[in-house]
Amino acid sequence: MAAIASAQVQTAIEKAKLNISSNQPLSAWLGSRPSFSKPTRSNPNQFTIGDQTFCDTSCPRLPIENYIDDVHGDSLPTHPAVLTNVCTEWGCFTNPWTISTLSSLLPSTPLSLDGGPGFARGSICFGSVTLSEYSDYCKHFSVSDSAPLYVFDHRILSSPELSSSFSIPPCFSNDVLANDPRRALPPAWLLVGAEGSGTPIHDHPTTVAWNALLSGCKVWITFPPDIDESFLLLNIGEDSSDDESSTNSSTHSDSSDDFDLSAIEWFSKCRDLPKGAQTIIQWPGEVVFLPEGWWHVVLNAQESVAMSYSIQLRRFKE
Numbered sequence: 001m002a003a004i005a006s007a008q009v010q011t012a013i014e015k016a017k018l019n020i021s022s023n024q025p026l027s028a029w030l031g032s033r034p035s036f037s038k039p040t041r042s043n044p045n046q047f048t049i050g051d052q053t054f055c056d057t058s059c060p061r062l063p064i065e066n067y068i069d070d071v072h073g074d075s076l077p078t079h080p081a082v083l084t085n086v087c088t089e090w091g092c093f094t095n096p097w098t099i100s101t102l103s104s105l106l107p108s109t110p111l112s113l114d115g116g117p118g119f120a121r122g123s124i125c126f127g128s129v130t131l132s133e134y135s136d137y138c139k140h141f142s143v144s145d146s147a148p149l150y151v152f153d154h155r156i157l158s159s160p161e162l163s164s165s166f167s168i169p170p171c172f173s174n175d176v177l178a179n180d181p182r183r184a185l186p187p188a189w190l191l192v193g194a195e196g197s198g199t200p201i202h203d204h205p206t207t208v209a210w211n212a213l214l215s216g217c218k219v220w221i222t223f224p225p226d227i228d229e230s231f232l233l234l235n236i237g238e239d240s241s242d243d244e245s246s247t248n249s250s251t252h253s254d255s256s257d258d259f260d261l262s263a264i265e266w267f268s269k270c271r272d273l274p275k276g277a278q279t280i281i282q283w284p285g286e287v288v289f290l291p292e293g294w295w296h297v298v299l300n301a302q303e304s305v306a307m308s309y310s311i312q313l314r315r316f317k318e
C-alpha cells in the first residue's frame with residue numbers, strides 16, 4: 001500500500017480513497033455510471049435511472065405539530081413518513097446549507113468521507129477531506145467515479161459553527177441510548193453528497209431515523225423490517241433477465257454476493273419493487289422518518305446537504 005500511495009497520491013480525495021480501501025488501486029474507483037434524470041420542481045415525483053423509473057409512492061406527509069407535546073415520540077408512526085414544517089425556522093434551511101455555504105462556515109475543517117463502490121462499503125470515517133476539497137471533487141472529478149464519495153461526519157453538527165442553526169424536534173429529544181456504551185454508531189451525522197452519491201441498503205434494527213434535507217434532492221426506497229431479504233440483495237447478475245434458468249423474476253435472488261452494491265448500482269439494477277416498498281422523493285425542508293428496523297437505500301439525485309439522526313425511543317422493546 002505504501003508503494004501505491006507514494007506513487008499515486010496527489011489529492012486529498014485520492015488519499016481518502018486509499019485510506020478507505022487500501023487494497024484497491026485508485027483505478028478501481030473509476031468507471032461509468034448509469035445516467036439518470038434528476039427530479040425537478042416541475043416534475044417532482046419521478047426519478048429515472050437507466051431504463052428504470054421510480055415514482056414517489058405518496059408516503060404520508062405529516063406536520064410536526066402533530067407531535068409537539070410528545071417528548072418521547074410514543075405516537076410517531078410505525079411506518080415511514082415525511083414530517084413537514086420541521087425546518088421552517090432553522091437558519092440552515094432559511095439560508096440553506098449547501099456545499100458552498102458550508103465551505104465558507106468551515107473553510108479548513110476536515111470532515112469524514114466515505115462511500116464509493118461496493119468494495120468501500122465497510123468504511124466508516126476512514127477518509128477525511130475539507131469541504132473545499134470535496135466541492136472541487138463534486139464539480140470536476142466525481143463524475144469519473146463509478147460511485148461518488150460522500151461526506152458523512154458525526155462530529156461537526158455539535159460544533160459552535162453549526163449547532164445554533166437548527167433545533168431537535170421535541171419528539172426526538174429523548175434518546176434512550178444517549179451516553180450508552182452499547183450504542184453501535186454515533187447518533188448525529190452531517191451528510192454532504194455529490195450528485196450520484198448515496199447510502200447503500202441497510203437498516204437500524206433498534207433505532208428510529210430522521211433525516212432533514214436542507215438542499216438538493218434525495219430518492220429513498222424503504223422496505224418493511226420483515227421483507228424477504230432476497231429482495232434487498234438484488235443479486236440479479238449482469239444478464240439474469242435473459243437467463244432462462246431463472247425461475248423467479250429478475251427482481252431478486254437469494255444469494256448475498258451483491259449485498260455490497262453502492263446506492264447508485266442498487267437503483268440501476270433494481271427492477272419491480274415488492275409490495276410494502278415505498279419510494280420517497282425528498283425535497284429541502286422535508287424530514288424523512290423511518291421507524292425501527294425499516295430497510296432503506298438512498299441516492300442523492302442532486303448535490304445534497306442533510307442531517308441524519310438515529311435514536312432509540314422508549315417504545316422500542318427488544
Ligand SMILES: O=C(O)CCC(=O)C(=O)O
Pocket residue numbers: 189191198199209211218296298299306308309310
Ligand atoms: O444518505 C442518506 O441521506 C441516508 C442516510 C442514512 O441512511 C442513515 O444515516 O442511516
